[in-house]
Amino acid sequence: MGASGFEALRLDRITRRFGDQVALRELDLTIRGGEFVALLGPSGCGKSTALNCLAGLLPLSGGSIWLDERRIDTVPPERRGFGMVFQNYALFPHLSVRANIAFGLAMHRVPKAEAKRRVEDVIRLVQLTEHAHKHPAQLSGGQQQRVAIARAIVLEPPLVLMDEPLSNLDAKLRLEMRTEIRRLHQRLDLTTVYVTHDQEEALSMADRLVVLRDGEVQQVGTPEEVYAEPVNRYVAGFMGYRNMLAFGVESCAGGEVTLAAGSARLTGVNRDGVRGGTAVAAIRPEDVGVVEADAANRVPVTVEVVEYHGREQAVQARLQGGEELHFRTTRRLAPGDQVDVGAPPERVLVFGTDDAGTGGEGRAVAPDARTTPARVDSGAGA
Amino acid sequence: MPGRHPHAWTRGREHEHPPVVSEQRAHFEYVRAGKRRDGRAGSGIAGSGIMSADRSFRHRLAERGVDRTLLLLLPGVLFLVLLFCYPFAYGLGLSFQPQKGGGPFANYVTFFTDPYLRGTVWITFKLGLPAALVNVIASVPVALRTRGSFRGKRLMTILLVVPVTLGTVLTAEGLLSYLGPNGWFNKVLTALHIVDRPVALVHNYWGVLASLLITGFPFAYLLTLSYLTGIDPTLERAAATLGAGWWQRFRRVTLPLLAPGLAITFCLSFVLAFSVFPSAQLVGDPRGSTHVISIEAYHAAFQQYDYSMGSAIAMVMAALMLVVVALVLAWRATFYRGATGGKG
Known part of the structure; x- marks a missing residue:
């Protein structure tokens, strides 16, 4: 006090x-x-x-x-x-x-x-x-x-x-x-x-x-x-998870989910109790980077727009399936380049597809339904 | 009551009222425009196909605010010159040429030496000042209550503004039958045994005052409301979070910001009330206790056919109004007059 x-x-x-x-x-x-x-x-x-x-x-x-x-x-x-x-x-x-x-x-x-x-x-x-x-x-x-x-x-x-x-x-x-x-x-x-x-x-x-x-x-x-650890897609979007990629669920194991992104596989943390169907992978642009052949979550993309930001560049690219992907890199890229990008699995958050604000299991208002309950009345940060 | 001669009536209005009233208006507009003049957009609308030397000259003129948009002022200037400046100057000149001789100031000397004529000044002030004051003060709480949006606001605004559209004559006629000895008002009072016999409310001071209040209030209200909506409502909320109750919020925040506007509202209300003519004539006291200065001017010009004297009285009237307005504006100059943070 x-x-x-x-x-x-x-x-x-x-x-x-x-x-x-x-x-x-x-x-x-x-x-x-x-x-x-x-x-x-x-x-x-x-x-x-x-x-x-x-x-x-x-x-x-x-x-x-x-x-x-x-x-x-x-x-x-x-x-x-x-x-x-x-x-x-x-x-x-x-x-x-x-x-x-x-x-x-x-x-x-x-x-x-x-x-x-x-x-x-x-x-x-x-x-x-x-x-x-x-x-x-x-x-x-x-x-x-x-x-x-x-x-x-x-x-x-x-x-x-x-x-x-x-x-x-x-x-x-x-x-x-x-x-x-x-x-x-x-x-x-x-x-x-x-x-x-x-x-x-x-x-x-x-x-x-x-x-x-x-x-x-x-x-x-x-x-x-x-x-x-945003509890839902909405909070994630607000917290800078700009990439929201919806794919079919291929497998769920432990706390991890693997999504089928075209020919590539995208593995991330299961944040919403996803068991099947379609799910959304939320990834920050800062967590995505150009990777070598054997990296995890490797996805081929085509560069579309490159913005110069000083130390690094902000790139907008497109996946083979047409989805937009934003990432940051220090590598010099030009529109039209084909590169492989990836993100560490612990930085990929997977949420259910039902809209976070309109109901369903992705809703955050019931604290006990989440993996890391942020109790509304806890005062945890004080 | 002096006879109502239709011809004389029309001429009387033309020669006396518009000059005096419009002079005051022009004065206010000047004063109000003064604080906004800096914001004037001196946009240079230069023609496209002109020579470069010509263009640079136009450019320089435009920088000083001289461009074709000045033409927009033309109707106003014409109106002012033809309908105000000329009649006013003519009347002023006429007032210095007394029909009965005795030097250029004879009319003014007569006016101020004759106790009856001099008395009309006091009678007019006694009506005009309270009417303006009451209207301004009464408009504040009503405007405060009606500034937001609420159900039935439009209906209420219409009801408040209707008296303006009726005009003074109709209001006077209505008052005569409503407040008269056999009118509803007295009938109710006697039926309820509040009074034994009808109270005299028309053909005296109170009748004229009532008429001035009814016709003057809408003006005062509309003006006050526009000034009030120009004050940012979050200021009062801020005052509330700082511990100010409703009275302190009004007294320490709203009123100081509204005061300059109230001063202007008072001036306009006063000028309207001071030039009272129809209601003083119709609801007034035929024996002379409401013989206001405008009636006297009319009387001199169109019943005694002394146009010169009539003009002199009109000039006195204008001067008196100017004095009051100048005093109020001088007082207003001591207030805070900057931005009030609102949409106004």
């Missing part, structure tokens, strides 16, 4: 509906004090809805939220006391940086002298001392972002909620702010819930990831778990 001042924030089957549409379905999650949790998913997956429900800006349609033993989902946002950083920052345009940051302290009737001290402290922390007198419109995007963060953390809230705070920044600034947010989190021991659609951002910042799709949790786990 950190300075956050609570043991656990517990989301108990929280549900939010907009009309007939379910934006968030029975989300169960326990966040430990001091933890950095990222809610990850594409737009419309319910991650912002979850954040707004946490902040109290959206009432729940069902379920409850508990801060230790206190139920808080019925508490209005102004008395919930969570800090929030909005995607567009939502700085008060008519107030100076200093007044923006002091706003929350004034609302909580913190004595003037103490408020002044705390504002100056946090301004120094986010390195805005020489800009403190300016209005938000006079600041750059990164500076506005820091004001928004300062305004949220000056109240020393038990929980800071961040709604895609970096999405409006350019690439370089985004990297800097990522480090900055992580630094603040470690230094102040804040509990943070961070919403993003950028898997790289989530992986690099969070202690624990919650991958959402269509309002439902797909997987909860540490960055390592989610990255290396």
Whole structure:
């Protein structure tokens, strides 16, 4: 337990509906004090809805939220006391940086002298001392972002909620702010819930990831778990497994499945209890490379497009059966080249073909059905 | 009540109201345009088949915002010159040529020395200021409640805006029968034994004020609503997460951002109410307690046939409105007037 001042924030089957549409379905999650949790998913997956429900800006349609033993989902946002950083920052345009940051302290009737001290402290922390007198419109995007963060953390809230705070920044600034947010989190021991659609951002910042799709949790786990052991095709696709190759199952043995890719054979880890029929092999482009004749999982391909990426090249090629395959190589290739590529069997994940989001055994919502259960309420990464 | 002479009526409108009202409008448009002028697109639409020297000249002009799109301003400029500048200058000149002699300022001297004439100024302010103030203040909560989308919003907007389409005369006629001694309002009050005999609500100050409120509110509401929708709603959400209750959110975030817009709304409402003529004439007090300045101008010009005096009174009226508007705008200049983060 950190300075956050609570043991656990517990989301108990929280549900939010907009009309007939379910934006968030029975989300169960326990966040430990001091933890950095990222809610990850594409737009419309319910991650912002979850954040707004946490902040109290959206009432729940069902379920409850508990801060230790206190139920808080019925508490209005102004008395919930969570800090929030909005995607567009939502700085008060008519107030100076200093007044923006002091706003929350004034609302909580913190004595003037103490408020002044705390504002100056946090301004120094986010390195805005020489800009403190300016209005938000006079600041750059990164500076506005820091004001928004300062305004949220000056109240020393038990929980800071961040709604895609970096999405409006350019690439370089985004990297800097990522480090900055992580630094603040470690230094102040804040509990943070961070919403993003950028898997790289989530992986690099969070202690624990919650991958959402269509309002439902797909997987909860540490960055390592989610990255290396995605529980279904959907999470795999989101985690950079760009190659999704569907082939007939030839044999299943132990934890391995072998697929018939034309004349070639593709062996991988059985991630979905595949027993026959058709299955999908998920492989990252980085794990595929040009191989020699005796390598495992050797597949002949024809090069179609080569992109220069500096140290290596990103290649789009086609298998004999017409399937697209993306891989990386340091070898100089040209369109039309015929090469053999392969991937280590432990890096090939085989999932069932039924769509991960529409039901069937490939679904991730029943934790016990998986080979490596990532228990939704485990708090394993903390 | 002065006789309603159809011919005199038409001429009275032409000579008095449009100049004064449109002058104010032009002033506002100028003020409002001022802050956006930087954003003007000076797109150079240069013809394709022209000589290069000619093109570079056009280019230089286009950089300064001189190009064919300026022609779009032509109708507006023509309108302004023909229907405002000329009549206004004509009226101004006329006011300095008193029919009864006594030097160029005789009309103005008469107006300010005669207690009855001078009194019309006070009477007009007493109607115009409260009407504008009430309309602006009342428009804020209604606009706050109706800014989002909700069921029946269109119906509600129509109901709120209908009084504009009715026009002042029809509203006045309606008020006369509804609020009159035998109208529904008094009938209900007496039937419920709230009052013993009908309350006098027409042909006095209250009748005129009611008419001004009814016709002025839609304007104030529509303006306020447009200013309010220009404020980013996430600002209030941010304030909520920082501990601000609904009143603090309004007081510390929404109101400061809305204030410049409210100042403009107040100015326009005031100008509309200040130039009250039909309702003061129709629902007003025939004995003179609602003898507003515009009636006096009409009276001088078309009943005493002293066009010069009528013009002088119209000029006084314009000057008074300008003073109020200038004061409000000067006050407004002390507010925050930058971006409000919304779609406006």
